[in-house]
Amino acid sequence: MKEGIVYCSATTGRLRVMREGCCIIRREKIPKPVVLLDTREKEPLPLRANHPNWIKAERRVTLKTGDYSIEGMEGLLALERKILADLVACTVTYRQRFLAACARLSGFVWKAILVEATFEDIRAGIERFDIPSDVHPNAICGTLDAIEAKFGIPIIYASTVRELATERAASWLSKHFTYWWLEKNGHGRVLVDSDGLRISLNTGFSRRWVGRLIKGCNLKEPSVD
Numbered sequence: 001m002k003e004g005i006v007y008c009s010a011t012t013g014r015l016r017v018m019r020e021g022c023c024i025i026r027r028e029k030i031p032k033p034v035v036l037l038d039t040r041e042k043e044p045l046p047l048r049a050n051h052p053n054w055i056k057a058e059r060r061v062t063l064k065t066g067d068y069s070i071e072g073m074e075g076l077l078a079l080e081r082k083i084l085a086d087l088v089a090c091t092v093t094y095r096q097r098f099l100a101a102c103a104r105l106s107g108f109v110w111k112a113i114l115v116e117a118t119f120e121d122i123r124a125g126i127e128r129f130d131i132p133s134d135v136h137p138n139a140i141c142g143t144l145d146a147i148e149a150k151f152g153i154p155i156i157y158a159s160t161v162r163e164l165a166t167e168r169a170a171s172w173l174s175k176h177f178t179y180w181w182l183e184k185n186g187h188g189r190v191l192v193d194s195d196g197l198r199i200s201l202n203t204g205f206s207r208r209w210v211g212r213l214i215k216g217c218n219l220k221e222p223s224v225d
Contacts, residue, residue: 032056033177054174130219
């Protein structure tokens, strides 16, 4: 952890899955995900060790795309992880290989690039992390913005603090799995039925979904010229 900073601890409980005021995790035997780790990950994030409440197990496999996936969702979900030094190299030295990987990643229904640094970390200069490079912070952030715009891959700025990056990845994987499992087993794509947090399978919300969300939040729908 960063010196002098105390972070809020992650929850130690399971994800809440509620129907009509009752938790259905035990009744419906909702499982936790088995995370697949690519064999090329030299220092994988300790997902199961740090968050056994979210992650059932980890298994080493060879993934063609991404560094992490979930058993049963291999063709649907992929998470690419980038530590700061690797991201710098991908911006210039290995740029074409990185962009080719992003093109493959874009084919997944659920995907993201997890950056083990905050936006502020990058903009303040990578020399603070003893990374020998002349790459400008604008080049790094601009490349990530372009990747998200071109390929539709969300960029998750996490943290250089390993524990926080691990929590971010574990939460992301666990929630995507649970939404998928619930929908697949006829429970609808929602965790708590009373809060209206439903997620469409499409990359964007349809007007019908936006209308429902606006109505649920008691907001006025913006006019479209």
